[in-house]
Amino acid sequence: MAAKVHQFDAVVVGAGGAGLMAALYASRGVRTAVISKLYPTRSHTGTAQGGIGAALGNLEEDRWEWHAYDTVKGGDFLSDQNAAGVLARDAIEAVIELEHMGLPFDRTDDGRISQRRFGGHTNNETKKPVRRACHSADRTGHMILQTLYQNCIKEKVTFFDEFQVVDIIMNGNVACGVVAYEIDTGELHVFHAKAICFATGGWGRCWQTTSNAHSLTGDGPAIFLRHGLPMEDMEFYQFHPTGIYGMGILITEGVRGEGGVLLNSKGERFMERYAPTIKDLASRDVVSRSIYLEIRDGRGINGKPYVHLDVRPETVNRYLAEAGESRRIDAAYIESKLPDILDFCRTYLGVDPVKEPMPIAPTAHYAMGGIPTNIDSEVLSTPDGNVVPGMYAAGEVACVSVHGANRLGTNSLTDLVVFGRRAGMRMIEYCKNTNFTPLPDEPDGSVRREIERIRNANGKAKPHEIRAELQKVMMDNVGVFRSEEMMSEAVEKVRELKHSFETDLKIDDRGTRFNTDLLEAWELGALIDVALVTAKCALERKESRGAHSRVDFPDRDDVNYLVHSFAWLEGNDVKTDFSRKVDLSLEIAPTERVY
Ligand SMILES: Cc1cc2nc3c(=O)[nH]c(=O)nc-3n(C[C@H](O)[C@H](O)[C@H](O)COP(=O)(O)OP(=O)(O)OC[C@H]3O[C@@H](n4cnc5c(N)ncnc54)[C@H](O)[C@@H]3O)c2cc1C
Numbered sequence: 001m002a003a004k005v006h007q008f009d010a011v012v013v014g015a016g017g018a019g020l021m022a023a024l025y026a027s028r029g030v031r032t033a034v035i036s037k038l039y040p041t042r043s044h045t046g047t048a049q050g051g052i053g054a055a056l057g058n059l060e061e062d063r064w065e066w067h068a069y070d071t072v073k074g075g076d077f078l079s080d081q082n083a084a085g086v087l088a089r090d091a092i093e094a095v096i097e098l099e100h101m102g103l104p105f106d107r108t109d110d111g112r113i114s115q116r117r118f119g120g121h122t123n124n125e126t127k128k129p130v131r132r133a134c135h136s137a138d139r140t141g142h143m144i145l146q147t148l149y150q151n152c153i154k155e156k157v158t159f160f161d162e163f164q165v166v167d168i169i170m171n172g173n174v175a176c177g178v179v180a181y182e183i184d185t186g187e188l189h190v191f192h193a194k195a196i197c198f199a200t201g202g203w204g205r206c207w208q209t210t211s212n213a214h215s216l217t218g219d220g221p222a223i224f225l226r227h228g229l230p231m232e233d234m235e236f237y238q239f240h241p242t243g244i245y246g247m248g249i250l251i252t253e254g255v256r257g258e259g260g261v262l263l264n265s266k267g268e269r270f271m272e273r274y275a276p277t278i279k280d281l282a283s284r285d286v287v288s289r290s291i292y293l294e295i296r297d298g299r300g301i302n303g304k305p306y307v308h309l310d311v312r313p314e315t316v317n318r319y320l321a322e323a324g325e326s327r328r329i330d331a332a333y334i335e336s337k338l339p340d341i342l343d344f345c346r347t348y349l350g351v352d353p354v355k356e357p358m359p360i361a362p363t364a365h366y367a368m369g370g371i372p373t374n375i376d377s378e379v380l381s382t383p384d385g386n387v388v389p390g391m392y393a394a395g396e397v398a399c400v401s402v403h404g405a406n407r408l409g410t411n412s413l414t415d416l417v418v419f420g421r422r423a424g425m426r427m428i429e430y431c432k433n434t435n436f437t438p439l440p441d442e443p444d445g446s447v448r449r450e451i452e453r454i455r456n457a458n459g460k461a462k463p464h465e466i467r468a469e470l471q472k473v474m475m476d477n478v479g480v481f482r483s484e485e486m487m488s489e490a491v492e493k494v495r496e497l498k499h500s501f502e503t504d505l506k507i508d509d510r511g512t513r514f515n516t517d518l519l520e521a522w523e524l525g526a527l528i529d530v531a532l533v534t535a536k537c538a539l540e541r542k543e544s545r546g547a548h549s550r551v552d553f554p555d556r557d558d559v560n561y562l563v564h565s566f567a568w569l570e571g572n573d574v575k576t577d578f579s580r581k582v583d584l585s586l587e588i589a590p591t592e593r594v595y
Contacts, residue, residue, distance in 0.1 A: 003179065003187070003188040003189055003190045003443075003444045003448075004187065004188075004189045004190070005189075005190045005191075005192060005439075006033070006189060006190070006191050006192065007191075007192045007193070007436070008031050008032060008033040008158070008191065008192075008193050009026075009030035009031045009032065009193065009194050009195065009427075009431040010023075010026040010027075010030050010031070010032045010033075010193060010194065010195045010196075010197070010427045010428075010431060011032075011033050011034075011035060011177070011178060011191050011193040011195070011196050011197070012026070012032065012033070012034045012035070012196075012197045012199060013034075013035050013036075013165045013178060013196065013197065013198050013199060013200055013220065014034075014035075014036060014043070014198065014199035014200040014201060014220070014395070014397070015034050015036035015038070015040035015043050015149070015159070015161075015199075016043035016044060016045040016145070016199060016201050016395060016396075016416065017043075017045040017048075017141070017144050017145060017148060017395065017413060017416035017417060017420065018045075018199035018201075018394040018395025018396070018397075018398075018415075018416040018417075018419065018420040018423075019034055019036070019043075019197070019199030019394075019395065019420070020034070020040065020145070020148035020149060020151075020152055020420070021148060021394075021416060021417050021420030021421050021424065022197045022199060022377075022392070022394055022420040022421070022423040022424040022427070023152055023157045023424065024148060024151055024152050024155060024157070024424065025420070025421050025423075025424020025425055025427075025428070026195075026197075026423075026424040026427045026428055026431075027152065027155045027156065027157045027424075028155065028424075028428070029428030029431070029432065030194075030195075030427065030428050030431040030432070031158075032157050032158070033157070033158040033159070033160060033191065033193075034152070034157055034158070034159050034160070035160045035163045035165055035178065035180050035191065036159070036160070036161055036162070036163070037162065037163065037164040037165070037183065037215060037219075038161075038162070038215055039161050039162065040145070040149050040152075040159065040161065041145055041146060041149055043145060043201070044141075044201050044202070044212065044213045044215070044216060045141045045144060045145045045201075045413070045416065046141050046142045046145040046146075047141055047142070047213065047250070048140055048141025048142075048144070048412070048413055049138040049139065049140065049141065049250065049252035049254060049340060049341070050116075050118060050133060050135065050138065050140065050252035050253050050254035050257065050409055050410060051115075051116060051118060051133030051134055051135035051140050051254060051257075051409075051410045051413070052091075052095060052098075052133065052134050052135070052140055052144070052410055052413035052414055052417070053067065053091060053118065053121060053132050053133055053134075053408070053409075053410035053411050053413075053414045054067070054091035054092050054094070054095040054132065054134055054414060055067040055088060055091070055092060055132055056092060056095065056096075056112075056113060056115060056132075056134065058108060058112045058113055058114070058115050058131075059108065059114075059115050059131040060123070060130060060131055061123065061130075062123070062130050062131075062132055063124075064088040064089045064091070064092060065088070065124075066122065066123065066124040066130070067087075067088035067091065067121070067132065068081070068084045068085050068087070068088035068089075068586060068588075069124055069586075069588060070120055070121050070122055070124075070408060071084040071087060071088060071402065071403070071404075071408060071411060072084050072404065072586070072588045073120070073588070073591070074120040074283045074403075074404075074406055074407070074408040074411075075368075075401075075402075075403050075404020075405050075406055075407070075408075075546060076285075076404060076405040076406055076545045076546035076556065076593065077404065077405075077545075077556075077558070077562065077582070077588070077590040077591075078233070078236075078401065078404030078405040078545060078546060078562070078564070078582055079401060079402055079403060079404030079582070080375075080400065080401050080402065080404075080582060080583035081582075081583050081584055081585050081586035081587075081588055082375055082583045082585045082586075083375050083400040083401060083402040083583070084402055084586065085585070085586055086375050086402075086418065086422075087402050087411065087414055087415060087418050087419075090418040090421070090422075091414045091417075091418055094414070094417040094418050094421060095113070095134050095414075095417075097417075098144065098147060098417065099113060101147050101148075101151050102147055102150070102151075103136065103143050103144065103147040104136055104143060105134055105135065105136050105143075106135055106136055106137060106337075113134045114134070114135065115131040115132055115133055115134055115135070116131055116133050116135060116254060116257045116258065116337075117129040117130065117131055117132075117133065117257040117281060118132065118133040118253055118254070118257050118281070118408070118409040118410050119253050119256070119257075119278075119281045119282060119283055119284060119287070119408060119409050120278075120281070120282070120283040120284075120408040120409070121133070121408060121409075121410070122278070127277055127278075128277075129257075129278060129281050132410070133254070133257060133409070133410045135254065137336070137337060137338070137339055137340070138252055138254055138337065138338045138339060138340045138341055139339075139340055140413065141413060144413060144416075144417070160180065160189075162182070162183040162184060163180040163181065163182050163183065163189065164180060164181045164183055164219070164519060164522075165178045165179070165180045165181075165200075165219065165220075165223070166179055166180065166181050166188075166219075166223070166447045166450075166451065166522065167179040167223055167444070167446070167447040168196065168223055168224070168227060168391075169190070169192075169439060169440065169443045170227060170440075171437045171438060171439070171440050173381070173388065173389065174388075174389045174390055174437045175195075175196050175388055175389065175390035175391040176192065176193065176194075176390065176436070176437040176438070176439060177190060177191050177192045177193050177196070177439060177443065178190075178191050178193070178196060179191075179443065179444045179447050181451065181519070183514060183519065184513065184514060185512060185513065186511070186512030186513060186515060186518075187512075188444045188447070188448060188451075190439065190443050190444055192436060192439055193390075193436075194390060194430065194431045194434050194435075194436055194437075195390050195391075195392060195427040195430050195431050195434075196390060196391055196392065197377070197392035197393065197394060197423045197424075197427060198220045198224075198371060198379075198391075198392070198393040198394075198397055198398075199393070199394050199395045199397060199398075199420065199423075200218075200219050200220035200395075200397045201215075201216055201220075201395060201396045201397055202216045202218070202366060202367045202396040202397070203216055203217060203218030203221065203367055203526075203527065203530050204216050204364045204365060204366075204367075205217050205218075205467075205471070205523075205527060206218065206364070206470065206471065206474050206527050206530060206531045206534065207237075207364035207471055207474045207475045207479070208364075208468075208471040208472055208474070208475035209243060209246075209247075209248040209361075209362075209363050209364060209475060210243075210248050210363055210364040210365070211240055211243055211248055211249065211250035211363045211364070211365045212364070212365070217523035217524075217526050217527050218526045218527055218529075218530035219523065219526045220370075220371065220393070220397045221370060221371060221397065221526075221529075221530050221533075222525065222526035222527075222529040222530055223526075224371055224379075225529050225530075225533065225568070225569040226529070226569070228568060229371075229379070229381060229388065229568075230372060230380075230381070230382070230383075230566040230567060230568050230577075231369060231370060231371065231372070231399075231533055231566070231567050232369055232370065232371070232372035232380075232399040232401060232564050232565065232566055232567075232580075233368055233369035233370075233399050233401055233404075233405075233537075233564050233565055234367075234369040234370075234530075234533050234534045234537045234538075234565065234567055235369065235534065235537040235538035235540075235541050235548050235565060236367075236368035236369050236403075236404075236405045236406065236545075236546055236547050236548055237364065237366070237367055237368065237369075237478075237534060237547060238284055238285065238364075238365050238366040238367075238368060238406060238407055238547045239284070239285075239288045239362040239363060239364055239365060239479065239480050239547065240253075240284055240288070240362065240363050240364075240365035240366070241262075241284055241287035241288045241290075241291055241360070241362050242255070242256075242262075242309050242358075242360040242362075242363075243360060243361060243362060243363025243365075244344070244345070244348060244349060244358070244359070244360060245304075245305075245306035245359040245360055245361045246306075246359075246361075247348060248363040248364070249344055249348065249363075250363065250365070251309060251341055251344075251345075251358060251360055252338070252341060252409075253281075253284075253409040254337070254338065254341075255309060255311050255338060255341060255353075256280045256281055256309075257281070258311065258316070258329070258333075258334070258337055258338065259311070259316035259319065259320060259329060260280070260309055260310060260311035260315075260316065261279075261280050261309075261310055261315060261316070261319055262280055262287070262290075262291070262307055262308065262309055262310075262360075263307065263308045263309075263310050263357065264294045264299035264300070264301075264307050264308075265298075265299045265300060265301050265302065265303075265307075266299060268299075269319070270290060270294050270299070270307075271287065271290060274286060274287075274289075274290040274293075275287075275290075283406055283408060284365075284406060284407075284408075284409065284547075285405075285406040285546050285547045285549070288362040288480050288547075289480060289481070289549060291307055291360075291361065291362055292362065292480050292481060294307055295307070295361075301359060305361055306359045306360060306361040307359075307360060307361070308357035308358065308359065308360070309357060309358045309360045310357040310358075311334060311338070311353050311354075311357075311358075312353070312354060312355065312356070312357070313328075313329050313330050313331055313333075313334065313354070315357075316329055317329065331354045334353070334354055335354070338353075341353065342354065345358055362480055364475070364479075366396065366403075366407055366412060367396055367397075368399065368401070368403045368404065368405065368406065368407055368546070368547065369399045369401075369534075369537075369565075370393070370396065370397045370398050370399040371393040371397055371398050371399060372398075372399050372401075372564075372566065373392070373393050373394070373398045373399065373400055373419075374387070374400075375400060375419075375422070376422055376423075376426045377392045377393060377394045377398065377400075377419050377420075377422050377423035377426060378391070378392055378426065379391040379392060379393050382566075383564070383566045383577050383579050383580035384579075384580070390430065390434070390437070392423040392426065392427060393423070394415075394416070394419045394420045394422075394423040395412075395415065395416045395419070395420060396412060396415075396416075398419065399564075400415070400419060401564060402415055402419075403415070404546060404582075405545040405546020405547060405548060406546030406547045450522075451518070451522065454505065454507060454518055454521045454522055454525075455507070455510055455515070455518055456510065457505035457506055457507050457521070458506060459500075459503065459504035459505050459506050460504050460506055461500045461501070461504045461505055461506060462506055462507075463505070463507065463517075463520055463521040463524045464520075466497050466500060466501055466505075466524060466528075467524050467527065469493070469497055470494065470497050470524075470527060470528060470531055473489070473490050473493045473494065474490065474494075474531055474534075474535070477489055477490035477493075477535075478490050478531075478534060478535050478538055480549060481549055481550075481551055482538055482548065482549060482550050482551070483550060483551045483552045484539065484550075484552050487535055487538050487539040488539060490535040491532065491535045491536055491539060494528060494531050494532045494535055495532065495572055497528055498528045498529075498532060498572060499572075501524060501525055501528055505521060507521050529569055532569070532574060533567045533569060533574050536567065536574035536576065537565045537567050537574070537576060540565065540576050540578070541561060541565060541578075542557070542560075542561075543555065543556055543557035543560070543561045544556060544593075545557075545561065555593075556590070556593055558590050561578070562581070562582050562590070563578045563579065563580055563581055563582065564578075564580040564581075564582065565577070565578050566578075566579075566580060
């Protein structure tokens with residue numbers, strides 16, 4: 001059956017913060033559609049809790065230059081400094097724009113946007129934490145997503161909800177559309193477009209314990225890899241230090257921003273030892289490693305692999321007094337600033353954080369790497385900066401690279417709005433100066449065959465079994481601490497799993513309507529490809545930097561590795577290239593690692 005064909009100037013894939021911002025901007029100049037496998041307001045952006053970073057300086061002095069510096073330092077100096085500059089500078093305008101669109105931020109007493117502290121954000125002169133995270137209680141992402149969705153509806157953006165994009169369409173090296181699977185009917189649709197923006201989010205589901213929703217399976221990167229397009233810096237995957245033990249559900253860094261502290265089995269505030277100045281608000285890679293070291297040295301709570309996060313008013317007030325601060329908090333304050341966190345803990349754990357500490361352990365959280373782009377969100381096809389005409393990417397799926405080797409909290413939401421907006425503006429310019437590139441013959445042919453292969457797969461390996469093995473090997477061998485041996489084993493294991501996926505898959509549902517069995521299997525294929533590239537890049541980067549911590553190469557190596565990795569999937573193999581130099585245009589020189 002021939003696919004239905006639709007035509008729009010600009011097509012955005014993904015309806016999270018990045019996709020909606022790109023669509024909102026593009027729709028001001030050209031006919032724009034958004035395709036999303038989830039209903040838009042169910043996108044992961046809606047779960048973001050703590051805040052969006054912008055140097056508004058509403059409560060104390062702050063400057064965008066400090067924000068840019070912290071971003072680069074937090075990224076262990078792998079961030080492209082031109083991109084960090086754009087992020088920090090544009091953030092101020094973008095946040096105020098969100099406010100004007102109607103976003104209900106928390107307020108200061110005099111009516112300005114309220115800001116709180118977050119890991120790694122500092123006053124560069126005093127080195128003390130600075131209040132930079134603009135927030136709406138602990139539901140900041142929810143508010144951003146709702147505000148942007150309402151504004152897209154107002155601007156008459158066309159939405160294709162519950163359509164899963166399964167392929168891109170290229171004519172030579174020019175992008176000219178996407179193929180989507182309509183989840184309700186099982187039909188394929190071809191979207192013919194001049195400009196396409198990928199904003200499909202992250203791929204935390206590669207790991208066993210993750211803060212990420214089930215839908216975060218790396219579909220975008222996998223589709224690109226299968227077209228011979230490269231990924232950048234895939235070895236850098238962030239583990240957030242505070243996931244609920246055993247579940248991975250995120251406890252925002254905002255808890256520590258409000259004064260919460262991490263304690264080991266002896267009741268020691270152990271971050272004082274690892275990061276004496278910034279303590280519990282050190283960057284996430286540092287805190288995650290410190291927790292692992294405490295656990296390794298036998299100081300996990302009750303001998304188990306977790307520590308405590310304590311935000312009880314009496315604990316917070318004791319440490320505030322010790323630090324010479326006059327501020328004190330009470331239970332009502334915690335209830336008003338962290339309502340969702342309290343609710344999660346009471347519901348899922350039976351623990352009341354106002355009265356008891358929370359059991360936490362690191363959880364797979366955020367992809368620093370992804371589809372390589374320049375600061376105008378154009379997709380790169382080579383390490384030396386050639387672009388794929390008509391193709392854009394923004395948000396977590398993209399690697400600008402602004403977060404370098406480790407992202408600071410609140411900088412993802414900033415990234416979504418800043419680079420989503422730039423993608424939208426660029427797409428208008430491109431569409432106005434370009435004609436539609438003709439579609440090739442049978443644009444949906446190869447993906448149709450792949451979907452039919454999966455639908456009829458009758459081997460022995462069930463998708464959930466392959467997925468569980470994949471997630472386990474990635475958690476054990478490509479997690480917070482890594483070594484040559486562990487990663488080589490992971491590469492081999494993922495290759496074996498790829499082989500069983502391709503030759504021995506079994507699915508039960510052969511129907512067309514809402515066939516989640518089929519789509520989960522297709523998503524598993526994406527997870528496998530993304531995991532293989534991640535493990536291979538990690539193996540090839542022989543240093544420790546940011547979230548990539550190797551026991552066999554414990555030091556950062558700025559002589560050989562102040563470069564981005566590019567990786568291509570070639571069948572069962574991964575080709576890598578470490579030639580793209582980090583942009584140093586803000587002249588921020590690498591300083592010592594925290595440890
Ligand atoms: C629990 C949690 C809390 C967080 N808190 C914060 C915070 O406080 N501050 C901060 O800065 N960052 C935070 N982050 C990180 C941040 O929320 C994410 O990085 C960001 O929201 C990603 O946004 P996005 O627009 O790139 O993608 P997402 O919001 O993940 O949206 C992805 C979109 O792509 C669509 N999609 C995916 N695949 C396909 C496909 N094949 N076809 C069609 N559509 C597809 C989905 O339907 C969805 O609409 C948090 C993350 C988590 C998980």
